[in-house]
Amino acid sequence: MIDYQLLKSDEGFQRVLQSLARRGDALSADTLKEAADARRKIIREVEALAAERNAESKRLGELKAQGKDAEFDALREKMKSVADRLKIAKEEESHVEENFQTLLSRLPNILDAEVPDGKSESQNVVVREVGDIPRFAFDVKPHYEIAEAENLVDFERGVKISGARFYVYNDKIARLERRLANFMLDTHAAAGYSERSVPIIVKDECMFGTGQFPKFADEYYRMEKDGLSLIPTGEVPLTNLYADEILNDADLPINLMAFTPCFRREAGSAGKDTRGLIRVHQFYKVELVKFVRPEESEKEWRALTADAERILQKLGLTYRVLALCAGDMGFTSSITYDLEIWMPGLKRWLEISSCSNFKDFQARRAKIRYKNAAGKNEYIHTINGSGVAAGRLVAALLEYHQNADGSVDWAAIEKKIDLS
RNA sequence: GGAGCGGUGGCUGAGUGGUCGAAAGCGGCAGUUUGCUAAACUGUUGUACUAGGUAACUGGUACCGAGGGUUCGAAUCCCUCCUGCUCCGCCA
Numbered sequence: 001m002i003d004y005q006l007l008k009s010d011e012g013f014q015r016v017l018q019s020l021a022r023r024g025d026a027l028s029a030d031t032l033k034e035a036a037d038a039r040r041k042i043i044r045e046v047e048a049l050a051a052e053r054n055a056e057s058k059r060l061g062e063l064k065a066q067g068k069d070a071e072f073d074a075l076r077e078k079m080k081s082v083a084d085r086l087k088i089a090k091e092e093e094s095h096v097e098e099n100f101q102t103l104l105s106r107l108p109n110i111l112d113a114e115v116p117d118g119k120s121e122s123q124n125v126v127v128r129e130v131g132d133i134p135r136f137a138f139d140v141k142p143h144y145e146i147a148e149a150e151n152l153v154d155f156e157r158g159v160k161i162s163g164a165r166f167y168v169y170n171d172k173i174a175r176l177e178r179r180l181a182n183f184m185l186d187t188h189a190a191a192g193y194s195e196r197s198v199p200i201i202v203k204d205e206c207m208f209g210t211g212q213f214p215k216f217a218d219e220y221y222r223m224e225k226d227g228l229s230l231i232p233t234g235e236v237p238l239t240n241l242y243a244d245e246i247l248n249d250a251d252l253p254i255n256l257m258a259f260t261p262c263f264r265r266e267a268g269s270a271g272k273d274t275r276g277l278i279r280v281h282q283f284y285k286v287e288l289v290k291f292v293r294p295e296e297s298e299k300e301w302r303a304l305t306a307d308a309e310r311i312l313q314k315l316g317l318t319y320r321v322l323a324l325c326a327g328d329m330g331f332t333s334s335i336t337y338d339l340e341i342w343m344p345g346l347k348r349w350l351e352i353s354s355c356s357n358f359k360d361f362q363a364r365r366a367k368i369r370y371k372n373a374a375g376k377n378e379y380i381h382t383i384n385g386s387g388v389a390a391g392r393l394v395a396a397l398l399e400y401h402q403n404a405d406g407s408v409d410w411a412a413i414e415k416k417i418d419l420s
Numbered sequence: 421g422g423a424g425c426g427g428u429g430g431c432u433g434a435g436u437g438g439u440c441g442a443a444a445g446c447g448g449c450a451g452u453u454u455g456c457u458a459a460a461c462u463g464u465u466g467u468a469c470u471a472g473g474u475a476a477c478u479g480g481u482a483c484c485g486a487g488g489g490u491u492c493g494a495a496u497c498c499c500u501c502c503u504g505c506u507c508c509g510c511c512a
Contacts, residue, residue, distance in 0.1 A: 043470060047481045054481085057493040061438035072492095079492035246430085375449080377467080 001364040002107055007036045019110045022326040024119055027107070035100045042093045049086040053079065105208070106215050109361040111326055112335035118325025125325065127337065130309070131318035134344050138404040142345035143395040144276035147173065149406050152398075153277065165266060165281045172410060176397070177284065177390050181259045183417050184286045184311055188387055191307050193257040193288060198237035200260050201228045206240040209366030211332035211358075221263050230263035234287030235384045240366055242291060246377055247370040253292040253300055257387065259284065276395065278350065283391035290383040291368065294360065297381035301357040305337050308353045308387045315416055317396055318342040320349060334359045339388065345399035352392045355385030 006012030017029050056079050063072040116125045147153035151170060158167035169177060185195055204222075207213040207229050212220060221230040231237055238256050247254070261284050273279035288307060292300040305321070312319045324336040333356035340349035360379035363369065369377045401409040 040470075043481085047470065050482085051480055053492075058439065060492055064438080076492045083492060 001104060001361060002110055003360070003364065004036070004104055007032065016107070016110065020108070022111055022115075022117065023108060023329060024327045025108060032103060032107075035096075035103050038096050039100045042089065042096045046086065046089045046093050049082060049089055053082050053086060056082070102214075105365075108329075108331045109334045109358065111329065112357070112359075114323075115329060115335050116323055116325045119327040121325075121328045123325040124328055124338070125323040127321040127323050129318075129320040130313065131316070131342075133318060133342055134400065136344065140344045140347075140399060141402060141406060142276065143343075143398040146345070146398050146402050146406060146408060147277070150408060152408075162281075165279065167277060167280060172408075173394060173398075176413065177394050179417055180390055180393055181284065181286065183314075184387060184390075185257065185259055187311060187314065188257050188286065188288060188307060191255075191310070193255045193307075196238060196241070196256055196258045198234065198241070198258050198260065200231045200237070200263075202231055202236055202240065203228060206236050206243070206366075209240050209243050210236045210362050211365060212236065215331060218267050219265055221265060231260065232264050233262050233386075234258040234260040234285065235289060238287060238289040239362055239368075239382055239384065242368045243366040245368060247291065247368070247380060249293070249370055249373055252370060252380065253290055253296065256289045256291075257286055259286050259390075277391050278346075278395065280391065283389065285389040285391075286387045288385050288387040291370075292381050292383060293370070293372070294378065294381050297357055297359060297383060300381075301335070301355065301383045304383050304385050304387075305339075305355040308339055308355055308385050311388050311393075312339065312341060312352070315393075315397070317400065319352070330354075330356065332356070332358050332361055334361065341392075341396050343396060343399055345402075350392060350396070352396070353386040353388040356383065358382045358384075 002016060006016055013029075013033065016032075020027055056075060060072060060075055060079070063075065116123070118124065141149075144153070144155075148155070152173040154168040154170055189195060201223075204213060204227055207217075207220065212229075212232060220232050223229070234257075237260070238258055241256070242254075261282055263282055266279060266281060269279060277283075288304055290300050290304055309319070309321070319339055319341045322338040322340060324330075324333075324338060329336055336354055336356040338351050339353040339355070341352050342348075343350045359381050362382045363379040368380050368382070370380050372378045397413050398408055401412045403409055
């Protein structure tokens, strides 16, 4: 949620519109302004009526205490009509307010000035590239061919029990993912992240707090009967841990991490990445989340990005850092750097982490504040990123460590994890 | 799943229809005292929205788990829901 006080001033209003335009979001300026103005108008009306009612009700109490029954009855009759008018005005207010809140909750975050212009992912900007594109003396297979040939992943039975885009890991690869989880968590623990094991089923308000609801509700698994959803990322439970709380300045920054499964319906991606382990309904990942003072959020966001990169560096994977352009940015983020690893088998870059600074956008939705040095309650800034996606990491390691005969060099993988 | 009792400010806890944003205590902040700390004493101390003001601030409205209802007026009465605790049942 953006700071809606921005809509009250012309400069603020222009800032919001400019950011929307850069994102390619065609929300009409008039719609927004009308809703904001209508809201303020009806609030004034309701408050005036309520003030009258309160003042006269107080007098009624006094009249009754003094036993002035005739005056009491007359005033009470008069106040009935005020009460009626107030009731009608309040009903209108709730409609207007709801309309305004809906509009507001669907408004994306304001872009950081550093976000490059651009309409789609093709205009994302490469910030840096780390490592060389690995060369092989033979034709490198994509991970799914290796996995199938070596009986590492049982795609067929995954589909049998759960449907398309589900899979089963067998033996060594199951163990590899488990080991990678430990490796990543231990690495981040050393960098100061505190581990949490969290529920992976959350209430609607959590999904709202981090920005998944209401605009993108179709992309997630929601259990209608219970009003609960399977988390699409550990970001949701981790960030909402502090919802409705006022944190102490001295406790910031707070760095949390969790290894969780993630569930995504992948609606609208039919036919995309249908083979392999790249786009699935359930995968595992380590999520990093920071709660920080506003003035430190840029620094902390860069630090979190570096923390995610450390995993790739330790495993010797070639990757690049991308600054997402305005048109490719997520709804809740103010600025995002994606980490993409080079996949020698797929022969393309693959997103394995997305590190975002949400500024106060999520904090405002989830009501996460802190008492600043001046003693004032202020929204904190939230930052998060994957550190990193386990499934894609597994896929990458298979491609990086395959032998000419199509088998996997497990010893080399083990050695990397042990040494790092 | 059944039964019972609760949910009030940062915390503890009073309040069962009117002057209650809400007693009291604790905590926090400021001051007096003090070599320093502590103690004592005095004052002060919620949030959001809204109107005005450059601002400090001033006025108004709302908030006693959430949402509805009754009433001129609700923390207080009624309904629904959520949630906590205790006991029973079931169970990894």
